[in-house]
Amino acid sequence: MLADEQTSPEQIAVLRGMTGDRRLKVAERLYWSARKLKAAGVRSQHPDWSEQQVRAEVNRLFLHARE
Numbered sequence: 391m392l393a394d395e396q397t398s399p400e401q402i403a404v405l406r407g408m409t410g411d412r413r414l415k416v417a418e419r420l421y422w423s424a425r426k427l428k429a430a431g432v433r434s435q436h437p438d439w440s441e442q443q444v445r446a447e448v449n450r451l452f453l454h455a456r457e
Contacts, residue, residue, distance in 0.1 A: 425452065 405413065429448050433439070439447075 428452070 408416070425448055428451060429444055432444050432447050432451075436443070436447075
């Protein structure tokens with residue numbers, strides 16, 4: 391969700407209808423999807439990098455995402 395978007399009543403109802411376990415699974419899938427997208431971006435910026443270098447950069451970026 392973008393910063394200027396608000397959660398709709400329908401979205402809130404769906405989230406409230408989920409069990410805690412289901413919400414956790416959805417969050418985990420979102421996390422791994424974000425990592426895959428970030429890796430694709432790093433690969434496109436550095437096509438000469440090895441997979442190990444890409445993974446290391448993704449790890450670094452996620453580790454320092456709030457800094």
